[in-house]
Amino acid sequence: MHITIKYFGQIAEITQKGEESLEFSGALISELMEQLYEKYVPLKDKDFKVAQNQELVPLETQVSGNEIALLPPFAGG
Amino acid sequence: MHITIKYFGQIAEITQKGEESLEFSGALISELMEQLYEKYVPLKDKDFKVAQNQELVPLETQVSGNEIALLPPFAGG
């Protein structure tokens, strides 16, 4: 499956990009994260949440193919 | 004793003045009020508080000769 991942704030600083397309053959968000941890080792130490289709989702969620985003701690206001 | 009484808002509407000096021979605020009720009969039906020296005081308070004020319900803001 071809998926688009968006990176923000401190996470984008690590990935050095705001967005990328990846080939993903697993099922769960947690598996996608494993794939990303291999690609971006420092991600492992970072605090972030995952949004799919603009909603925060737990790691056990099925990857639907919709837009996925890695969101570091919020700092609005 | 010669005392100055201030009237505000709806109370001043009844007394038709904002301030007056009165001769008072009693001791307590409650006695002063009796004297005012005689002079301004409609006052009896009105809701107000009494301040002496710019502090609200109960009716049993001794009249000190300081400035006395009749304050209808507050409506600030």
Place this chain on the structure above:
Amino acid sequence: MKDKKIKNVFRQGAISSEFIGESIYKHQTKTSIGAHNIFLGQVRADIIDDKTVSAIEYTAYEDMANAKFHDIREAAFEKFELTCMHIYHSLGTVKAGEICLFVFVSSPRRKVVFEALEFIVEAIKADVPVFGKEIFEDESHQWKVNT
């Protein structure tokens, strides 16, 4: 921060939006502030027995009122970690839609400003001898009472 001098809180007529904007602007030099909270009281065109309020005419026992405003300021600075606080109240005629009360608190952190502002506004409503004559469009009137 404490302020011992009794200030005159009253302004003649409505409090303008420009005045409020300028007051906000002046705080940009205070860079320890992280949160401002502003309360504005606006005169409502209430309809009472088919008559519409067109303005409120404010009077006050000014000396006592300014002393009470001062006490409220002192109590708020004591109770809350505030960087600054400003209170302005109208006297005279304020038309429906215009602003008659402006309370402005600022603090490094937001939690404090919410609590402080509500404390101050409630104290003003309860403790300050200000009187309001609600003028109807037909020039009759009634006396406002805070609830």
Place this chain on the structure above:
Amino acid sequence: MKDKKIKNVFRQGAISSEFIGESIYKHQTKTSIGAHNIFLGQVRADIIDDKTVSAIEYTAYEDMANAKFHDIREAAFEKFELTCMHIYHSLGTVKAGEICLFVFVSSPRRKVVFEALEFIVEAIKADVPVFGKEIFEDESHQWKVNT
């Protein structure tokens, strides 16, 4: 009053005091309003390890953020009797002392605005994907985290 369309809450750069003043002015025609409550978030010149924050650079997951702001609006109108509500948040660079968040609620009665404003501000801080890079005077930076 409900509003179904998702608005863009974001403004490029700081929110000016003139903009806030004008926004207050526009409410003078809404004569059912008796109380406004305004929250302003201002960038603090915090000192961290001897370095002073000179600005915050805001970014956001804009689509999700605007959807969240919309949800917060809807929830607030549902929960509280509000006449109107406005939210503006900065993107890009906001210097210390400048305003990055402007939340404005209005209601016929005051009790409602206090509760509503705090509810909205807390929800913004918790739920909206906005990110802040604190830039120090020496051009190094750290990432801001809401507490």
